[in-house]
Amino acid sequence: MCGIFAYTGKKGKDAGGVLLDGLLSLEYRGYDSAGIYTPESGSVRTPGAVAELRKKIPKGFKGKSGIAHLRWATHGEPTEKNAHPHSDCEGEVWVVHNGIIENFKELKEKLIKKGHTFTSDSDTEVLAHLVEEHLKKEKSFEKAALAALNEVNGTYGIALQYKKEPDRIIAARMGSPIVLGLGDGEHFIASDPSPILPHTKKVVFLEDGEVAVISPDGHRIFKLDSTKVKRDATNIDWSAEATQKGGHEHFMLKEIMEGPEVIENTLRGRLIIEKGLAKLGGLESVAKQLEKIERVIVVACGTAYYAGLVGEYMLEEYAGIPVEVELGSEFRYRKSVINEKTVVLGISQSGETADTLEALREGKRRGALTLGIVNTVGSTIARETDAGVYNHAGPEISVASTKAFLSQLTALALFTMFFGRQRGMSEATGREIAKALKELPEKLQQILDTKESIQKLAKKYSKARDFLYIGRKYNYPIAYEGAIKLKEISYVHAEGCGAGEMKHGPIAMIDENFPTMAIAPKDSMYEKMVSNIHEIKARKGPVIAIATKGDKEIAKLADDVLYVPETLEMLSPILNVVPLQLFAYYFAKEKGLNVDRPRNLAKSVTVE
Numbered sequence: 001m002c003g004i005f006a007y008t009g010k011k012g013k014d015a016g017g018v019l020l021d022g023l024l025s026l027e028y029r030g031y032d033s034a035g036i037y038t039p040e041s042g043s044v045r046t047p048g049a050v051a052e053l054r055k056k057i058p059k060g061f062k063g064k065s066g067i068a069h070l071r072w073a074t075h076g077e078p079t080e081k082n083a084h085p086h087s088d089c090e091g092e093v094w095v096v097h098n099g100i101i102e103n104f105k106e107l108k109e110k111l112i113k114k115g116h117t118f119t120s121d122s123d124t125e126v127l128a129h130l131v132e133e134h135l136k137k138e139k140s141f142e143k144a145a146l147a148a149l150n151e152v153n154g155t156y157g158i159a160l161q162y163k164k165e166p167d168r169i170i171a172a173r174m175g176s177p178i179v180l181g182l183g184d185g186e187h188f189i190a191s192d193p194s195p196i197l198p199h200t201k202k203v204v205f206l207e208d209g210e211v212a213v214i215s216p217d218g219h220r221i222f223k224l225d226s227t228k229v230k231r232d233a234t235n236i237d238w239s240a241e242a243t244q245k246g247g248h249e250h251f252m253l254k255e256i257m258e259g260p261e262v263i264e265n266t267l268r269g270r271l272i273i274e275k276g277l278a279k280l281g282g283l284e285s286v287a288k289q290l291e292k293i294e295r296v297i298v299v300a301c302g303t304a305y306y307a308g309l310v311g312e313y314m315l316e317e318y319a320g321i322p323v324e325v326e327l328g329s330e331f332r333y334r335k336s337v338i339n340e341k342t343v344v345l346g347i348s349q350s351g352e353t354a355d356t357l358e359a360l361r362e363g364k365r366r367g368a369l370t371l372g373i374v375n376t377v378g379s380t381i382a383r384e385t386d387a388g389v390y391n392h393a394g395p396e397i398s399v400a401s402t403k404a405f406l407s408q409l410t411a412l413a414l415f416t417m418f419f420g421r422q423r424g425m426s427e428a429t430g431r432e433i434a435k436a437l438k439e440l441p442e443k444l445q446q447i448l449d450t451k452e453s454i455q456k457l458a459k460k461y462s463k464a465r466d467f468l469y470i471g472r473k474y475n476y477p478i479a480y481e482g483a484i485k486l487k488e489i490s491y492v493h494a495e496g497c498g499a500g501e502m503k504h505g506p507i508a509m510i511d512e513n514f515p516t517m518a519i520a521p522k523d524s525m526y527e528k529m530v531s532n533i534h535e536i537k538a539r540k541g542p543v544i545a546i547a548t549k550g551d552k553e554i555a556k557l558a559d560d561v562l563y564v565p566e567t568l569e570m571l572s573p574i575l576n577v578v579p580l581q582l583f584a585y586y587f588a589k590e591k592g593l594n595v596d597r598p599r600n601l602a603k604s605v606t607v608e
C-alpha cells in the first residue's frame with residue numbers, strides 16, 4: 001500500500017536511477033500509479049507500473065536528490081494527475097504521502113479562497129499548498145513544513161522537498177511508517193527498509209508525531225512542537241539479496257520454499273528441549289505479569305487471523321487459558337470485558353496493519369497488557385506493544401502471506417509452551433512439543449520435495465471455478481487459510497468451512513464441478529473427516545485430501561491425495577497448510593496471473 005522513497009547524496013549518483021530502483025523494491029506493497037521528482041528535472045508521473053514510469057522519463061532527466069512514490073488510490077482515481085509527487089502552485093514545494101489527510105476539504109477550501117489552484121483530486125496536494133502558504137510568512141522551508149504539518153489531521157508518512165533547497169528533504173510520520181537510511185555522504189527516506197538496504201543497513205525509525213530532515217551529510221529528528229529527538233540507529237541484517245527472488249519465478253514460491261529455514265529461524269535459541277521449556281527473551285520483562293493473566297484476546301487480520309485461530313486451540317488445550325480471536329477490524333467496536341489480567345495479542349507480518357494496530361491501542365487504553373507476534377523489526381506494532389516476539393521469517397514480498405504464516409504458527413506454539421509451563425504443563429509434555437517442533441523443518445522439506453506433483457494437480461483442476469476447503473479442530477482454520485490463498489491470487493471462488501458446518505449450508509453447492517479440499521490427517525478428528533468426505537462423494541463432488549503419509553484408506557475414497565508427514569496434532573497445521581499454499585501458487589500460475597501482486601490487494605494494509 002503506497003510506498004515512499006527519497007534520496008539526497010553528494011556522491012555524484014544519478015538520483016533518478018536510485019529512486020526508480022528503490023520503487024521497484026517497494027512494488028510488492030501493491031500500487032496503481034507511480035511518480036518521481038528531482039529539483040533539476042521536475043516530475044514524471046504515470047498510472048500503472050514502475051516500468052511505465054521508466055519509459056516515460058525523458059533522456060537527460062537528472063538530479064542529485066529527489067522524491068518518488070507508488071500510489072494506491074484512496075482519494076481520486078489512479079490517473080496521472082492524481083499520482084504523486086504533488087506540488088504547490090509554483091512547482092516549488094513537492095510532496096509524496098502515504099495515508100489520508102482527513103481535514104483536506106476544509107484546508108483546500110481555505111487555500112482556494114487565498115488564491116491557490118489545485119490540479120488533482122488527491123487529499124495530498126493540500127500539503128504542498130499549505131507549505132507554500134506558510135513559506136510566505138516563515139521564509140524557512142523547515143518552519144513552513146512544520147507549521148503545515150501542525151494544521152493537518154489524519155494519517156501520514158511524508159517526504160517533502162523544496163526546489164530552492166534541493167539538498168534537503170523533510171520526512172514526517174503520523175500513523176504511517178517512515179524509516180531513514182543513514183549512508184556515507186547520502187541519506188534516504190522510505191516507507192520500509194527494503195529500498196534502503198542495497199545502500200546502507202543503518203536505519204532510524206520515526207515515531208508518530210516526529211519530523212526528520214535529511215541532507216547528504218546528516219539527519220535531524222524533532223517533534224511537531226520542535227523539541228529535539230535523539231534516537232540511535234538500528235542495523236538491519238536483511239541482506240539486499242534476501243529481498244530478491246533467489247532464482248524462483250515468483251517471490252511466493254521462493255517464500256514457500258524458505259519454510260524449513262523460517263521455522264528454524266523462529267525457533268533459534270528459543271527451545272530448551274531437555275527441560276521442555278520455551279525461552280522467549282521478548283516476554284521476560286512481563287513474565288511475572290503473565291503468570292496472573294486470565295484471558296488472551298488475539299487480534300489480527302487475514303492470514304494472521306487464521307494463525308490466531310490455530311493459536312486458540314493450542315493455548316486452550318495445552319496452557320488451559322481462555323482465548324478469543326477477534327478480527328482487528330471488529331475488536332474496538334465490541335465492548336469486550338478487559339482488565340489488567342487480559343492479554344491482547346496482536347499478530348501481524350508487517351507490524352503496520354491499521355486494524356490490528358488500532359485494536360491493540362484500544363486494548364491498551366482499556367488496561368490490557370499488549371503483546372505482539374510480528375515479523376517486521378521496528379514496525380509500529382513491534383514498538384507499541386508492551387512485549388512480544390519477532391518471527392524472524394525475513395522479508396515477505398509476495399502479497400500472499402506464506403512463510404510468515406508458518407512462523408506465526410511456530411511462534412504461537414512457543415507461546416503455548418511458555419504460557420503452559422507457567423500453568424502446570426508437565427516437563428514431559430513440554431519436551432514432546434519441543435522435540436516435535438525441532439523435527440518440523442525436515443518434515444516440511446519432504447512436502448516441498450513433492451511440489452511437482454502438486455503442480456500437476458493444480459493443472460488438473462485449473463478449470464474449476466469454485467472450491468470448498470474443509471477441516472476440523474486444529475485444521476479448521478487451515479481450511480480458511482487454504483481458501484484465502486487460492487482466492488486472493490487466482491480470483492476463483494474458494495470457501496473455507498469447518499467440516500461439521502458443511503451440512504448446515506455449504507454442502508448444497510456440491511456437485512461434480514465443485515471440488516473440495518479436505519484436510520484429513522490421522523488425528524483425533526480423522527473419523528469425522530472421513531464421514532464428511534463420504535458425504536461429498538455421495539453428491540459426486542471431487543475430493544482432494546490432505547492426508548497423513550501411509551494412509552491408504554483415504555486414497556480409496558478421495559479422487560486425489562496429497563500426503564504430509566505425521567506430527568503432533570497441535571503442530572499439524574504447520575505442515576498441512578503447505579500443500580495448500582503450493583496448490584494455490586501453481587493454480588494461479590497456470591492461469592498466467594500476477595501471482596506476487598494480485599489485483600486490488602496491498603501487502604501492508606495501513607488504512608482502516
Ligand code: M6R
Pocket residue numbers: 301302303304347348349350351352353356399400401402484485488601603604605
Ligand atoms: O501484515 P499482516 O500480517 O498484519 O497482514 C494481515 C493481512 O492483511 C494479510 O495476512 C493478508 O490477508 C494476506 N494477503 C493473506 O495472504
